[in-house]
Amino acid sequence: MRYALFLLLPILVLACTDPISNVGLDLLDEEGGPEARSVETSLFAASPLVDITGAAPRVLAGQVDDPLAGNIFATGYVDFSGSYEQASTDTITQVAIRLARNYMYGDTTAAVTLTVHDITGHWHAIGLKADTSLAMGAAIATASFAASDTLVSVPLPATWISKFESTLKSADFDTLFHGFAFEGAGNAAIVGFNFSGSSLQVVTSADTTSYAMTRSFSRIVRTGLPPLPEGALLFQDGAGPSVQLNFALTEFLDTPINGAILEIPADTVQSTWTPPNFARPLVRELNLVAVGDDPSAPALFLAKTTISSDGVYRFSSADLVAFFQGVIFGTVDYTYLELRAPVPDNTLNVVLLPYGISEDLAPKVHIILSP
Amino acid sequence: MNKRIGYLLVLGLTAPLAQVVSAQGKDDGSLYSRYGLGELHTFASSRAQALGGGGTALYSYDYLNFGNPAAWSRQALVRVAAGVQFDGLRAQDATGSSERLLRGAFNALQIGFPLFSQRLGLGVSFEPYSRVDYEVTAPGSLEVSGRDPLAYEVQHAGSGGLHQIRAGLGWRSVPWLSLGGSVDFLFGITELSERTTFASADVVETNLLSSTRLHGTTLTGGILLAMGPPAGELTFAASGTLPVKIKGSRTRTLGESLDRDTLGAQVRGTVELPASLRSGAAFKWQNRWLFAADLRYEPWTQASSTLPLSGFASSHLHDRLRIGGGVEWIPAGTSLLESYFARVAYRLGFYRDNLYVSPVVGTDIAVTAITGGLGLPTLFAGTRLDLVFEAGVRGTTEQNLVRDHFIGISATLNIGERWFLKRRLR
Numbered sequence: 134m135r136y137a138l139f140l141l142l143p144i145l146v147l148a149c150t151d152p153i154s155n156v157g158l159d160l161l162d163e164e165g166g167p168e169a170r171s172v173e174t175s176l177f178a179a180s181p182l183v184d185i186t187g188a189a190p191r192v193l194a195g196q197v198d199d200p201l202a203g204n205i206f207a208t209g210y211v212d213f214s215g216s217y218e219q220a221s222t223d224t225i226t227q228v229a230i231r232l233a234r235n236y237m238y239g240d241t242t243a244a245v246t247l248t249v250h251d252i253t254g255h256w257h258a259i260g261l262k263a264d265t266s267l268a269m270g271a272a273i274a275t276a277s278f279a280a281s282d283t284l285v286s287v288p289l290p291a292t293w294i295s296k297f298e299s300t301l302k303s304a305d306f307d308t309l310f311h312g313f314a315f316e317g318a319g320n321a322a323i324v325g326f327n328f329s330g331s332s333l334q335v336v337t338s339a340d341t342t343s344y345a346m347t348r349s350f351s352r353i354v355r356t357g358l359p360p361l362p363e364g365a366l367l368f369q370d371g372a373g374p375s376v377q378l379n380f381a382l383t384e385f386l387d388t389p390i391n392g393a394i395l396e397i398p399a400d401t402v403q404s405t406w407t408p409p410n411f412a413r414p415l416v417r418e419l420n421l422v423a424v425g426d427d428p429s430a431p432a433l434f435l436a437k438t439t440i441s442s443d444g445v446y447r448f449s450s451a452d453l454v455a456f457f458q459g460v461i462f463g464t465v466d467y468t469y470l471e472l473r474a475p476v477p478d479n480t481l482n483v484v485l486l487p488y489g490i491s492e493d494l495a496p497k498v499h500i501i502l503s504p
Numbered sequence: 505m506n507k508r509i510g511y512l513l514v515l516g517l518t519a520p521l522a523q524v525v526s527a528q529g530k531d532d533g534s535l536y537s538r539y540g541l542g543e544l545h546t547f548a549s550s551r552a553q554a555l556g557g558g559g560t561a562l563y564s565y566d567y568l569n570f571g572n573p574a575a576w577s578r579q580a581l582v583r584v585a586a587g588v589q590f591d592g593l594r595a596q597d598a599t600g601s602s603e604r605l606l607r608g609a610f611n612a613l614q615i616g617f618p619l620f621s622q623r624l625g626l627g628v629s630f631e632p633y634s635r636v637d638y639e640v641t642a643p644g645s646l647e648v649s650g651r652d653p654l655a656y657e658v659q660h661a662g663s664g665g666l667h668q669i670r671a672g673l674g675w676r677s678v679p680w681l682s683l684g685g686s687v688d689f690l691f692g693i694t695e696l697s698e699r700t701t702f703a704s705a706d707v708v709e710t711n712l713l714s715s716t717r718l719h720g721t722t723l724t725g726g727i728l729l730a731m732g733p734p735a736g737e738l739t740f741a742a743s744g745t746l747p748v749k750i751k752g753s754r755t756r757t758l759g760e761s762l763d764r765d766t767l768g769a770q771v772r773g774t775v776e777l778p779a780s781l782r783s784g785a786a787f788k789w790q791n792r793w794l795f796a797a798d799l800r801y802e803p804w805t806q807a808s809s810t811l812p813l814s815g816f817a818s819s820h821l822h823d824r825l826r827i828g829g830g831v832e833w834i835p836a837g838t839s840l841l842e843s844y845f846a847r848v849a850y851r852l853g854f855y856r857d858n859l860y861v862s863p864v865v866g867t868d869i870a871v872t873a874i875t876g877g878l879g880l881p882t883l884f885a886g887t888r889l890d891l892v893f894e895a896g897v898r899g900t901t902e903q904n905l906v907r908d909h910f911i912g913i914s915a916t917l918n919i920g921e922r923w924f925l926k927r928r929l930r
Binding site for chain 1: 535595596597598599601602603640642644646647648649650651654656658660698700702704705706707708709710712758765767768863864904905906
């Protein structure tokens with residue numbers, strides 16, 4: 134019996150060095166591997182989505198008349214937070230709003246004029262949509278500056294200082310003070326001010342106290358949209374419109390998929406063609422979400438992408454594969470897909486998205502499947 | 505008795521070891537098992553396996569022979585036989601690529617009862633009918649618009665197979681004639697999987713599993729003619745199994761273990777298996793020499809399936825013709841007084857077979873092998889440990905096919921005891 138077990142031993146040793154076979158692949162080649170199939174959109178249209186511009190780290194203000202995107206007004210709302218760090222007996226001699234510009238849309242050589250207003254009531258920035266109006270008082274100052282200026286200082290008048298001196302010195306400043314609104318007063322450009330570097334400066338005879346910009350909201354209104362090039366949709370961050378799209382995937386019934394690559398070609402030439410000295414930034418980054426029956430309900434984030442060097446937004450992610458697999462299996466409920474700009478950016482960036490012109494320029498999804 | 509229990513323990517330990525080897529080998533067997541119902545498995549007895557694998561006309565007191573139910577008539581002892589088999593494989597294709605693969609598997613469990621000693625015997629067995637056992641990984645790349653070619657691997661793997669439970673009787677009506685019959689219940693599951701993986705994080709892996717459940721019942725009959733004196737007995741035998749239509753269902757799933765989605769509806773269908781006809785002759789001389797020859801014919805071109813089995817189409821099916829034979833030599837004959845090695849049974853055989861299904865239309869997949877083995881006597885009369893060796897070649901590297909050089913070693917314990925004895929003294 135012991136001898137018999139010894140006879141089996143060599144085979145057991147061989148087992149430990151056993152590789153996975155790749156012999157006979159030519160036979161399997163005939164059965165094929167994964168394949169990619171392309172499906173064009175069954176829906177590709179402008180979406181009435183109103184962008185969320187509240188609580189972004191940038192606020193937009195000004196007015197622009199864009200030959201491509203039309204006339205757009207932006208009113209910026211900001212609030213400051215902080216505490217008075219000097220002796221309460223010190224007299225406030227000067228108050229100025231310092232604004233750090235890091236975004237521009239429009240005539241880069243023009244002068245921008247903004248009127249400054251007090252915001253008269255308490256407001257929450259989170260979730261505010263671009264068509265929301267906030268109550269504000271009469272103009273308290275006017276700011277005029279070159280659109281190319283990166284730092285703008287708006288001194289507030291003595292009447293405002295005397296009216297708000299106690300508020301500025303109060304320990305309850307954050308509660309009592311509601312911020313400023315900046316309203317465009319010309320057609321030159323819309324600028325964006327960044328939280329970082331923007332502040333409310335309170336100067337006394339002894340020292341200076343800075344209140345940090347902590348809340349923002351941008352109300353954006355479009356008053357007209359010129360005719361668009363044929364076979365193209367306009368996508369504009371902030372002002373809208375957005376783009377909704379969908380696919381008919383019935384041909385993949387019960388088919389397992391490995392990948393889904395959604396391609397949205399952009400017309401970068403017409404999107405960036407502008408009059409001289411006119412800045413119209415291109416949308417660089419886009420999010421793809423799935424919207425359900427209730428458009429106001431939170432959408433399902435699927436993927437984000439940056440425009441490629443060949444001018445195409447390509448979405449691909451494991452979440453996107455899982456979503457399309459769910460759609461194919463009938464386990465996911467949604468109404469349409471939607472392109473959205475990332476909320477924190479808060480821009481008015483523009484892109485023209487062609488459709489129906491040619492097969493190459495058609496938005497489509499490439500489904501990688503294991504048949 | 506303690507020794508015998510020890511043997512069973514060893515066998516009991518070795519059987520799981522066979523599964524361990526199979527696991528280490530990642531279910532690696534011949535790629536040919538991918539086609540049809542898998543590789544057909546025949547195990548009449550360990551003795552018959554060493555003599556070329558047929559055994560239709562083998563007829564003895566020491567072994568149960570499931571190649572022919574008529575042979576169950578000559579039982580004198582209650583007999584249990586069980587074994588394990590280890591197969592080593594070197595597969596080679598036309599490109600010159602070769603791999604060494606290994607698998608281990610349970611061989612068979614056979615039980616026999618002499619209802620009337622040497623007149624009427626009962627046989628019951630549980631054994632594999634077919635085996636699916638392979639794993640091949642195919643690399644490739646996929647062109648997708650706007651990105652570099654996607655490198656991927658498809659891991660094709662198969663496991664499972666059909667088993668059969670057989671139960672029947674062998675009746676020796678007159679000393680020279682035995683008849684037998686059995687009911688054969690076929691059942692089992694084959695699972696073919698395709699795991700596709702990509703070298704890219706945004707393209708996910710899929711694991712498609714296609715499970716096919718099959719079951720059906722058929723009948724086997726046999727006849728055995730024994731001529732001449734015991735010292736020079738010549739036997740002729742034939743047996744046949746009826747064609748059978750086995751029912752089945754196929755389910756496709758996506759995912760892993762408990763997290764699976766069923767794809768589409770379950771597909772139901774039938775698989776028609778052909779008849780199996782076997783004939784053989786054996787000649788025993790003075791209990792020292794045994795010569796056996798066998799012929800098996802199965803008209804697989806008449807088989808059909810409404811279930812989608814790979815390669816199971818008339819253009820790929822081939823009638824199976826298997827010939828085999830062998831010789832056994834026991835130097836001591838039936839003497840228990842000779843040396844141990846003189847009481848060992850030395851066996852040598854061969855067979856030539858062809859697969860019933862071929863991946864390539866019009867190409868016959870031939871199997872040629874030599875067999876051999878040792879029947880090691882134990883302290884107990886009627887109990888032997890059989891070691892069987894097999895080495896052969898299957899297939900060709902022409903037309904993108906695969907040539908397997910295989911070796912196999914099996915160990916089978918044949919235990920025979922006299923049961924149900926009436927006390928003669930009170």
